[in-house]
Amino acid sequence: MENIYKPRLMTVEAVTQETSDVKTFRLAFNNGDGRDFCFEAGQFGLFSVFGQGEAPFGIANSPTRGPHIECSIKEVGKVTRAFHDLNPGDTIGFRGPYGRSFPIEEMRGQNLVFVGGGIGLAPLRSLLWNCIDRRDEFRDITLVYGARSVADLVYKPELEEWNTMEDVDAVLTVDPGGEDENWTGEVGFVPTVLEKVQPSPENTTVITCGPPIMIKFVLLSLANMHFEPEQIITTLEMKMKCGLGKCGRCNIGPAYVCKHGPVFSYAELQALPEEY
Amino acid sequence: MEAITENIRREARRLLQEEAVDVVIGYQPGWDGVQPVPVFVDQAAEVDKLVYNERCTHNLAKYLVGREGYLTSRFRPSDQIVRVALVALPATLRAIVALLREYQFDRADLILLGIVDGTPVGIEPDVEVGRIAADTAKEEQIRAQTEELDGMSLAERREWWREQFSKCIRCYACRQVCPFCYCEQCIADENQPQWIERSPSLWNNMGWNLIRAYHLTGRCSGCGECDRVCPVEIPLRLINSRMLDEVEAAFGFVPGRDPDAEPALAAFQPGDTAGFIR
Amino acid sequence: MDAKLLEREQLLRLVDALIADCEVIAPADESSFSAVASAGEMQLAQLKPAKSPKELVFPQREVLLRYALAGDEVALDDPPPPAAVDRVLIGTRPCDAAAFPVIDSLFGWDDVDAAYFERREHTTVVSIACDQPCETCFCTSVGGSPAGIEGSDLLLTPLREGNYHVQVISERGRSLVERYERFFRASDQAHDRERALLEDEWQAAIERTVDLDEIEMADFESPVWETLAQACVDCGICTFLCPTCHCFDIQDEGDPNQGERVRVWDACTFYEYTRTHAGQPRPTHYRRYRQRIMHKFRYYPENMGKVLCVGCGRCIQYCPVRIDLRVVLEAVRG
Numbered sequence: 001m002e003n004i005y006k007p008r009l010m011t012v013e014a015v016t017q018e019t020s021d022v023k024t025f026r027l028a029f030n031n032g033d034g035r036d037f038c039f040e041a042g043q044f045g046l047f048s049v050f051g052q053g054e055a056p057f058g059i060a061n062s063p064t065r066g067p068h069i070e071c072s073i074k075e076v077g078k079v080t081r082a083f084h085d086l087n088p089g090d091t092i093g094f095r096g097p098y099g100r101s102f103p104i105e106e107m108r109g110q111n112l113v114f115v116g117g118g119i120g121l122a123p124l125r126s127l128l129w130n131c132i133d134r135r136d137e138f139r140d141i142t143l144v145y146g147a148r149s150v151a152d153l154v155y156k157p158e159l160e161e162w163n164t165m166e167d168v169d170a171v172l173t174v175d176p177g178g179e180d181e182n183w184t185g186e187v188g189f190v191p192t193v194l195e196k197v198q199p200s201p202e203n204t205t206v207i208t209c210g211p212p213i214m215i216k217f218v219l220l221s222l223a224n225m226h227f228e229p230e231q232i233i234t235t236l237e238m239k240m241k242c243g244l245g246k247c248g249r250c251n252i253g254p255a256y257v258c259k260h261g262p263v264f265s266y267a268e269l270q271a272l273p274e275e276y
Numbered sequence: 277m278e279a280i281t282e283n284i285r286r287e288a289r290r291l292l293q294e295e296a297v298d299v300v301i302g303y304q305p306g307w308d309g310v311q312p313v314p315v316f317v318d319q320a321a322e323v324d325k326l327v328y329n330e331r332c333t334h335n336l337a338k339y340l341v342g343r344e345g346y347l348t349s350r351f352r353p354s355d356q357i358v359r360v361a362l363v364a365l366p367a368t369l370r371a372i373v374a375l376l377r378e379y380q381f382d383r384a385d386l387i388l389l390g391i392v393d394g395t396p397v398g399i400e401p402d403v404e405v406g407r408i409a410a411d412t413a414k415e416e417q418i419r420a421q422t423e424e425l426d427g428m429s430l431a432e433r434r435e436w437w438r439e440q441f442s443k444c445i446r447c448y449a450c451r452q453v454c455p456f457c458y459c460e461q462c463i464a465d466e467n468q469p470q471w472i473e474r475s476p477s478l479w480n481n482m483g484w485n486l487i488r489a490y491h492l493t494g495r496c497s498g499c500g501e502c503d504r505v506c507p508v509e510i511p512l513r514l515i516n517s518r519m520l521d522e523v524e525a526a527f528g529f530v531p532g533r534d535p536d537a538e539p540a541l542a543a544f545q546p547g548d549t550a551g552f553i554r
Numbered sequence: 555m556d557a558k559l560l561e562r563e564q565l566l567r568l569v570d571a572l573i574a575d576c577e578v579i580a581p582a583d584e585s586s587f588s589a590v591a592s593a594g595e596m597q598l599a600q601l602k603p604a605k606s607p608k609e610l611v612f613p614q615r616e617v618l619l620r621y622a623l624a625g626d627e628v629a630l631d632d633p634p635p636p637a638a639v640d641r642v643l644i645g646t647r648p649c650d651a652a653a654f655p656v657i658d659s660l661f662g663w664d665d666v667d668a669a670y671f672e673r674r675e676h677t678t679v680v681s682i683a684c685d686q687p688c689e690t691c692f693c694t695s696v697g698g699s700p701a702g703i704e705g706s707d708l709l710l711t712p713l714r715e716g717n718y719h720v721q722v723i724s725e726r727g728r729s730l731v732e733r734y735e736r737f738f739r740a741s742d743q744a745h746d747r748e749r750a751l752l753e754d755e756w757q758a759a760i761e762r763t764v765d766l767d768e769i770e771m772a773d774f775e776s777p778v779w780e781t782l783a784q785a786c787v788d789c790g791i792c793t794f795l796c797p798t799c800h801c802f803d804i805q806d807e808g809d810p811n812q813g814e815r816v817r818v819w820d821a822c823t824f825y826e827y828t829r830t831h832a833g834q835p836r837p838t839h840y841r842r843y844r845q846r847i848m849h850k851f852r853y854y855p856e857n858m859g860k861v862l863c864v865g866c867g868r869c870i871q872y873c874p875v876r877i878d879l880r881v882v883l884e885a886v887r888g
Binding site for chain 3: 306307308313314315316334338343344350351443445446447448451452453465470473474476477501505507508509
Binding site: 002003004005006007048049051052053077093212237239241242244246247248249251252253259273275 | 618619621626628630632660661663664666667668671672774800801802803804805806808810811813817820822827828831833835836841845848849852853856857
């Protein structure tokens with residue numbers, strides 16, 4: 001029988017330094033291991049460096065732009081440091097895809113507003129490119145994205161690309177004090193800039209991901225703008241180990257983030273106990 | 277016994293009524309009515325929960341320290357002082373002496389309702405609520421078991437302890453009940469690097485148990501709680517009492533006796549024995 | 555298959571015969587179940603060892619895979635399959651046996667843990683009913699019984715005159731009885747009636763019961779959680795001794811060139827359990843305690859349809875501060 005804990009082998013194809021502590025890894029399956037592999041935006045995998053350990057990261061590229069996988073990793077501990085020490089050509093392990101993906105089918109015909117902060121843009125990026133590649137299935141696409149400073153913005157080349165796209169409205173911001181002399185975007189916290197954008201709740205879905213404090217104020221802003229909890233989608237972060245609903249770690253209320261999430265609507269989150 | 281219980285209740289009532297303390301930490305009858313358990317009384321009306329009998333063994337100093345300790349909690353603003361009255365057994369009093377020496381809290385933060393047994397201890401309780409007989413039977417048992425082990429050859433003794441440590445399930449109850457295991461990041465939980473692997477192999481279990489023994493050397497108050505709580509009955513008190521003997525023999529130091537003495541393994545005296553340097 | 559009878563001495567002879575053919579695991583001392591080399595080594599007089607038999611199917615350390623780097627190549631190997639040796643677990647109590655079907659649901663949830671079920675398939679569970687439940691037992695509160703059959707392949711109920719009444723519950727049980735039929739006798743209706751009467755008696759002997767419906771009304775926000783958990787020291791005793799607790803950690807042991815990825819027991823009572831750089835959802839111990847109770851009595855049943863508890867009472871008996879789960883369950887309703 002299949003060993004559900006055994007990863008596929010992948011090779012690091014490219015490493016991009018996004019910020020001082022965030023790198024994006026482009027990974028390719030070894031030996032055609034990826035032939036039967038497919039995933040949906042919002043899903044995650046358990047990535048491992050052999051000898052160091054395994055950790056969950058969202059898949060940051062769109063399923064329409066494979067066959068490789070990308071993940072963006074911030075260096076904070078043992079496993080993430082091991083990732084940051086990797087070079088192109090190194091081998092890692094990957095298990096997945098796990099979790100519930102973004103409800104892209106239900107978003108068809110809607111206006112989409114992506115609201116991201118810092119490295120929270122990673123899972124949003126997967127969905128954003130996915131929607132762009134299926135552009136005429138969606139109405140307006142807006143991106144409101146910010147970070148502490150210009151240096152902390154991730155996917156900088158793509159931010160420029162989205163900025164120049166006619167059918168995507170990209171509003172980029174940095175926190176007050178985070179701008180440099182070349183910055184031409186907004187200056188202000190993401191929730192404040194979102195209120196400036198004032199998206200209408202009609203036929204609109206908001207997808208948001210970022211640090212908890214940002215999410216908190218984004219939700220407040222959205223409530224002020226009369227968005228219903230069902231219209232707001234987010235992705236939750238919780239310590240995980242198995243990704244299979246067995247080790248118990250990611251359990252919040254009756255939900256296991258690895259099985260019932262990581263994508264949740266705000267309405268679903270309201271039904272869960274407030275553990276943070 | 278009843279007199280001690282009465283004394284504790286009287287003092288607790290007075291301290292809470294006068295608002296001299298925020299909480300009295302003591303013992304209450306367990307839910308089975310038999311085995312007393314720790315209780316945290318913050319209302320004068322509830323002091324009748326407090327009891328004392330010979331089955332009270334928990335070292336309540338444990339609740340003062342650490343990440344969530346009453347006197348050291350990370351989760352309260354640092355200017356929010358909690359004043360504590362503590363029912364302190366002889367071992368708890370010894371622990372307090374050592375914890376003060378380790379700068380864990382100030383003497384003024386604590387009111388000690390002490391139960392003394394005549395053994396030397398380097399602190400005066402604020403109120404002596406009871407006198408009990410020293411537990412010589414326990415000392416005897418430990419001495420007898422230690423002699424038996426000393427009578428074994430080195431190989432036999434090593435085998436004996438290996439058998440004990442193979443039983444360890446790494447539940448860390450020994451650590452969690454100990455007032456001296458207050459490190460916010462225990463070495464066993466460190467993963468950069470993973471000094472002690474989590475798997476319960478003999479090697480890893482020895483690593484855990486022996487490192488803990490070393491970390492307690494010169495500090496342990498001899499309460500025996502680690503031994504009592506171990507679910508697989510590893511005789512941990514034999515290790516800790518042996519280390520206490522060794523420290524006394526090598527440095528003339530017994531933790532808990534003299535509030536001014538430098539802890540033996542935290543200070544270097546020029547006259548310290550150096551026989552182990554060969 | 556109809557019920558059988560097994561005389562006391564015949565049980566010992568049966569066990570010696572089993573030992574000749576397969577591994578026999580029984581309570582060996584006060585702490586654990588382990589393989590016995592002769593029937594005389596079984597310690598059946600005690601109620602149950604401190605450790606539950608869950609480690610027979612869910613070992614405290616299990617190798618998930620092996621890795622080896624050779625130049626640019628990485629080789630991953632499955633661990634050797636758990637020994638496909640048949641074994642008989644004898645002397646479990648009905649509570650411990652009932653735990654197996656409870657955690658089967660988890661290990662088979664969508665992704666099937668192959669090694670776990672391989673061990674399950676090769677284990678025949680022969681339980682012995684409890685004629686003297688102790689003061690911390692509460693199996694009847696969670697749908698069990700001192701003479702319950704859930705999770706057992708054979709259940710031996712000690713009758714008054716010294717025989718065991720043998721209920722044959724499953725295929726595995728039946729095939730064991732068939733293979734060793736020389737040790738068993740037929741039982742009759744009188745024996746069956748006696749068994750049922752004894753079960754009623756033993757159920758009534760359980761001192762303290764709790765109404766599980768209370769937990770349905772448990773108030774997550776209630777301040778009583780903080781009081782209930784005040785004495786808790788955050789060790790792992792309740793979790794590690796519990797026959798149904800199954801949380802684990804996955805770590806790599808070895809060096810970058812070769813090693814093993816292992817699964818080890820973990821406990822939601824430990825501070826490290828949910829701590830990440832991004833945050834710690836349960837920084838104080840009452841939140842961890844609340845999670846443990848809610849998971850076992852509300853969240854797990856919502857997902858799996860079964861309470862994650864068999865009422866064995868070890869958590870009460872071995873808790874360093876004697877926190878009593880029964881009192882907690884009564885106290886937490888909103």
